[in-house]
Amino acid sequence: MSKMISIKSIAHNYSGGSKISFDDWKIENGEKWLLLGNSGSGKTTLLHILSGILKPSLGQVEISQTAIYELSAKKLDQFRGRNIGIVFQRPHFIKSLTIAENLILAQSFAQLPKNLQRIDEVLASLNLTDKKNSYPNELSQGQLQRVSIARAVINKPLLLIADEPTSSLDDQNASAVLKLLLEQTDLNKATLIVATHDKRIKDAFTNIYQLT
Amino acid sequence: MSPLKISWKSLASKPLSSALNVLLISFGTGILTILLLASTQIEEKLNNNSKDIDLVVGAKGSPLQLILSSIYYIDFPTGNIPLKEANELMHNPFVKRAVPLSLGDNYNGIRIVGTDSNYISLYGLKTQSGKFWNADLEATIGTNVAKEQNLKVGDTFFGAHGLTENKDLHKEHAYKVVGILAPQGNVTDNLILTSLTSVWKMHGDEAHDEPEGKEITSLLIQYRSPMSVAMFPRMVNQMTSLQSASPAMESTRLFSLIGVGVDTLQWFAVLIMFIAAISVFVNLYNSLKERSYDLAIMRTLGASKTKLFLIVILEGVLLTLLGTFLGIILGHLAIELIGNYQESSQAKLSGFVFIANEIYLLFAGLAIGIFASIIPAIQAYKANISEILAKN
Numbered sequence: 001m002s003k004m005i006s007i008k009s010i011a012h013n014y015s016g017g018s019k020i021s022f023d024d025w026k027i028e029n030g031e032k033w034l035l036l037g038n039s040g041s042g043k044t045t046l047l048h049i050l051s052g053i054l055k056p057s058l059g060q061v062e063i064s065q066t067a068i069y070e071l072s073a074k075k076l077d078q079f080r081g082r083n084i085g086i087v088f089q090r091p092h093f094i095k096s097l098t099i100a101e102n103l104i105l106a107q108s109f110a111q112l113p114k115n116l117q118r119i120d121e122v123l124a125s126l127n128l129t130d131k132k133n134s135y136p137n138e139l140s141q142g143q144l145q146r147v148s149i150a151r152a153v154i155n156k157p158l159l160l161i162a163d164e165p166t167s168s169l170d171d172q173n174a175s176a177v178l179k180l181l182l183e184q185t186d187l188n189k190a191t192l193i194v195a196t197h198d199k200r201i202k203d204a205f206t207n208i209y210q211l212t
Numbered sequence: 213m214s215p216l217k218i219s220w221k222s223l224a225s226k227p228l229s230s231a232l233n234v235l236l237i238s239f240g241t242g243i244l245t246i247l248l249l250a251s252t253q254i255e256e257k258l259n260n261n262s263k264d265i266d267l268v269v270g271a272k273g274s275p276l277q278l279i280l281s282s283i284y285y286i287d288f289p290t291g292n293i294p295l296k297e298a299n300e301l302m303h304n305p306f307v308k309r310a311v312p313l314s315l316g317d318n319y320n321g322i323r324i325v326g327t328d329s330n331y332i333s334l335y336g337l338k339t340q341s342g343k344f345w346n347a348d349l350e351a352t353i354g355t356n357v358a359k360e361q362n363l364k365v366g367d368t369f370f371g372a373h374g375l376t377e378n379k380d381l382h383k384e385h386a387y388k389v390v391g392i393l394a395p396q397g398n399v400t401d402n403l404i405l406t407s408l409t410s411v412w413k414m415h416g417d418e419a420h421d422e423p424e425g426k427e428i429t430s431l432l433i434q435y436r437s438p439m440s441v442a443m444f445p446r447m448v449n450q451m452t453s454l455q456s457a458s459p460a461m462e463s464t465r466l467f468s469l470i471g472v473g474v475d476t477l478q479w480f481a482v483l484i485m486f487i488a489a490i491s492v493f494v495n496l497y498n499s500l501k502e503r504s505y506d507l508a509i510m511r512t513l514g515a516s517k518t519k520l521f522l523i524v525i526l527e528g529v530l531l532t533l534l535g536t537f538l539g540i541i542l543g544h545l546a547i548e549l550i551g552n553y554q555e556s557s558q559a560k561l562s563g564f565v566f567i568a569n570e571i572y573l574l575f576a577g578l579a580i581g582i583f584a585s586i587i588p589a590i591q592a593y594k595a596n597i598s599e600i601l602a603k604n
Contacts, residue, residue, distance in 0.1 A: 044602050054598035074516045081514015092509050096225030108213045109514040
């Protein structure tokens with residue numbers, strides 16, 4: 001199996017002047033990792049670096065043999081759109097668009113053709129078919145978090161990143177979301193990284209990257 | 213999903229503030245459209261009516277009044293001039309053609325003009341039915357007069373003394389309609405034409421056969437050569453008791469008088485447009501603060517910085533272009549409405565005329581849209597998405 005993701009000698013200087021460095025990390029295709037750390041330990045920073053949103057001051061990030069920070073800005077945006085799906089702590093959608101349109105948006109920003117069949121398929125797998133033409137403000141938090149999983153996997157990404165996906169949900173919804181994340185990772189043959197300090201979901205993972 | 217559609221959906225999700233911006237822009241554009249249409253049409257009509265007349269000679273008084281009464285039939289005449297003196301001028305070598313006018317009567321507010329056959333060739337008149345006036349008390353009427361007063365060839369009517377009132381009827385003599393003019397697109401559409409002698413007859417001048425006692429109102433003069441421009445008006449003003457007035461000069465003077473009002477309104481409209489631009493700017497700037505997270509999400513989904521820039525610019529441009537279109541339509545409707553309520557039929561305005569200059573209004577709308585959205589768009593372009601996402 002080829003190395004799916006690797007980070008090497010990554011360090012970042014915050015604009016305030018403080019510095020943070022991260023241990024090297026190698027992730028194989030299809031693995032599911034938990035990224036653990038207390039708040040302020042740099043979890044979000046590392047996730048942003050991994051997802052191509054934040055260029056580190058030092059070091060290299062390779063995803064599927066592509067050194068992503070050596071790409072041009074436009075290519076990097078496109079790479080992220082096609083290959084990386086992100087689920088945020090609080091689901092966020094474009095309020096003026098319906099659920100289906102928000103998913104079409106994800107396809108078109110990744111410069112992929114509009115594929116309604118894929119949208120139906122993903123919504124069905126997350127049990128959201130009847131919400132297709134609803135607007136984001138008509139859905140509950142739990143439903144919205146499911147839609148944000150749908151958006152993250154709509155383009156069949158190589159890497160699925162979730163930042164505290166369960167911390168604002170109750171027990172029932174949290175375990176449902178976790179289950180869906182794992183399911184969708186397998187379904188789309190992706191690799192999963194979940195950053196959390198939520199003790200409820202730790203047991204589901206065997207691979208853990210601990211921030212200090 | 214194209215940036216245009218994203219921008220449109222975003223505007224549609226805030227209908228109130230979008231509508232306010234569109235309304236502001238459309239008011240500004242509407243006023244500009246009205247000014248543009250009205251001044252072009254009035255100028256066109258004025259020029260159309262005076263195009264072949266080089267000079268008007270009449271009694272001393274305001275030259276503008278002389279022009280208004282003798283060419284546009286709006287104001288009162290300055291007075292009468294002796295026919296004898298007029299005759300001398302008509303045979304002056306500088307003059308190619310001179311048309312005598314005798315005003316003073318009306319029919320239901322329509323002016324009755326006593327003149328001779330030179331008037332026909334001056335305006336290039338044609339009849340659509342009947343013939344031109346010839347004998348005394350025969351009248352040829354303009355096409356609008358026939359329509360509005362329901363007059364046909366063979367009908368008779370009584371003239372009334374004065375230019376507007378309908379009280380002092382000349383009951384003893386009735387005019388007979390002998391012809392109706394074809395539409396001319398100028399002032400003659402709204403006149404009743406008859407012979408000079410008919411007008412004199414109305415006022416009981418028939419006793420004198422010699423021209424000494426007779427008077428007319430004014431003379432319309434066409435020059436024989438451009439040389440006349442320099443010599444003839446001075447000659448009239450110095451050598452006779454009459455005054456001459458040039459239609460070209462007087463309409464320029466008139467326009468410079470009206471121009472002050474037009475300029476003021478124009479600046480007012482520009483001010484409204486400016487306020488509208490600021491309103492669009494504030495709207496986009498504020499919504500950008502709320503939407504910074506939206507835009508960051510779009511970036512994580514693969515949208516490039518340029519795309520976000522485009523989305524924000526398009527929102528501004530959509531608002532202002534929509535407002536401009538609406539404003540132009542409103543302006544045309546307003547002009548048509550004004551035209552319908554206009555009393556003076558001499559310069560009736562029409563809203564269904566489009567002029568090339570309106571294209572500049574669209575360009576202006578586009579420019580205002582870009583001007584108002586460029587700063588928010590640059591902010592969207594430069595936004596640090598990692599910071600925005602981390603804050604939430």
